[in-house]
Amino acid sequence: MPWWFFRRRSRGSLSAAHVADLAQPSSGWLPGEVALPRLQGSRRYLQEQPYLLPKDLGEVNRLDFQHYALRAALRGNYLAPIEQPRRILDVGCGTGQWAFELAHQFPQAEVVGLDLEQVKPSASPPPNYRFVQGDVLKGLPFDNDSFDFVHQRFLVLAIPQAAWQAAVQELARITAPGGWIELVEAGTALQDFLPSGPATQEFHTLSAQLLALRGLDAEGLVMRSLAHYLEEAGFVNVRYQPFDVPLGEWGGRLGSLLALDMREARKAVSAPVAARFARSEQAVLQLIEQAYQEWNQFRTQFHFAVAYGQKPLTR
Template identity: 35%
Template sequence: INGRNYANIENTVYHMPCDTLEMDRRLDAEHYMIRQVTGTNAFAPIEKMTRCIDIGTGSGIWVLEMASENPQGQFLGVDIMPPHVSELKPPNCRFERGNLLEGLAYSDNTFDYVHHRCLNTAMPETAWQAYVDNCARICAPGGWVEMVETTGMLWNVAGYGERFNSWMHQLANPQGIDLFVADRVAELLQRAHLGDIRTHQYMLPVGAWAGAQGELGWQSVSGLVNTLAPFLEQNVGVSPAEVAKLLKGLKAEVAARRSYLQLKIYCARKPTK
């Protein structure tokens, strides 16, 4: 579509491309933005990582970095379209195909670290509790589940940012997607009988006002708009010219108003008994 490659897969509400522009630019920019702001790739207080899974791994960059930083552990990245990574990848990581809407095809108590990042657009609101229950099921007793989510909108904006937020919701709502699921993750973890829930919140800056971090934020946001442009035209009636106008105005607006995204991180431990 418009020169981009999309996966033709049934039973999914996730419609992002699976090409190098998506993997190497937008998703990697998102990863580096989060890492620069938070200063880490992992929040769960795990002393020794042995069996780790990253659900919705995207470009696989989190798995690659974690495998390099923790050579004693085994890291698995799962995605509806697994990434094409270099043959030089660390020997302690691998990637598999998997559709989280069809469950997680792993035995109970398999992983001591279950991780995901930014899956708020990957499944409808009605699927979240079953998904979190599955994460708890495959987590080993004493292990940790970590979920990293944004709240699905730009904050501290005016006209262009409000229009961006409106477009995102007009795309998400018909598919039953809750862009604010980040606000409910703690409740979902509790219902999955996980405990010791720890939360962290960060502001992810977007725009030139925040230097290199803000530039990464802008790359992520503008990349998202360009990625969704065909669907905005088809489902919301937004023309390519309107998308271009929004991006031009939004770039200036986020810089002037010091706009940001909200990041929420939840870690929960599976009881040993």
């Protein structure tokens, strides 16, 4: 994508080098042309999409950084008891890092990454990986019963709350009998950041209103309904595992990683928040920095969950 879409990196933000330090092995990226974006402030956002976060170099770095932090929190890339899948799909693959690692882990499998656009074309993708452009809200471009393992992570800021049941039904349609779906989602309610200080509470109040205006989940209902969605789709052996992870240096290396990721995610939406509530972006960024400091002071924990289930062999 053209370099002028990229925000100049501020002190303390995630850099490509910072992200690469966490990757074993590291994979490079090359800029590629994408659809004409909508600019708001210094960040690049997609047009005609409910997706709240930007699509630019800063977000590419954050998503890779987030991947390594989540891998540390989960102690792996997935929880579902998959064995030797033949075809794997990552819906909303972002930078493709999760899919690349699954492609290396299962070299006999075809691994497909699907997203609205390819944000980080790789100079040397695994030979068994391919990218497909698509949108789960418009139906997935795959036949019924196509994949043995379907993975979807952190799309609560992309899929409207009212569309979640149908979206999981679509994931179920393309899952092969005996195959697995795994959903990983973050909490979006204030109760998912406890204990919390005044800056954390104020930013949550603003962001929750912005989420609600876009039809996105502002109350943490999606995360708490993951198992229900899978059961409604007819899946069996459904498991739901919540996680409470530390935010801040008080939680050691993992807490430091997750706090940095969380701060950068909030900075990524500072321009839309500022524009919606008639505040300066600098004031919003200061509020985010205050919240970041509070997480150590209050020993805040962040709540997310993983749910997985199996498609019956006969329906």
